[in-house]
Amino acid sequence: xxxxxxxxxxxxxxxxxxxxxxxxxxxxxxxxxxxxxxxxxxxxxxxxxxxxxxxxxxxxxxxxxxxxxxxxxxxxxxxxxxxxxxx
Numbered sequence: 001x002x003x004x005x006x007x008x009x010x011x012x013x014x015x016x017x018x019x020x021x022x023x024x025x026x027x028x029x030x031x032x033x034x035x036x037x038x039x040x041x042x043x044x045x046x047x048x049x050x051x052x053x054x055x056x057x058x059x060x061x062x063x064x065x066x067x068x069x070x071x072x073x074x075x076x077x078x079x080x081x082x083x084x085x086x087x
Contacts (some may be wrong), residue, residue, distance in 0.1 A: 009084065016081045023074050024049060027066050053078045 008019070016058055016072050052059040058075010060066055 010022055013081065013084050016084065018082065020074065020077045023070055023077065024060075026064055026070060027060060027074075051075055051078050053082065055079050 023051060025045075027049070049063070050061040052061060054075050057074070058078065059071050060074050066081065
């Protein structure tokens, strides 16, 4: 299949969405994860986050114990996703 600007854009958006999803999953990690059922996992993934979005900085608000790298990159990733969707 020949790749064009459309398929490259779709691939990029999907890649950024996957990255943000994995980053937010790391934010949800607790010590009890091994005992969760499929339904409990689904319920935990419905948690809402507020992310301060920025090209240079970011922050997952109202979440303590989150790695600084995840704070920064979640905001940058969400910013990138917003910029791509505008084009």
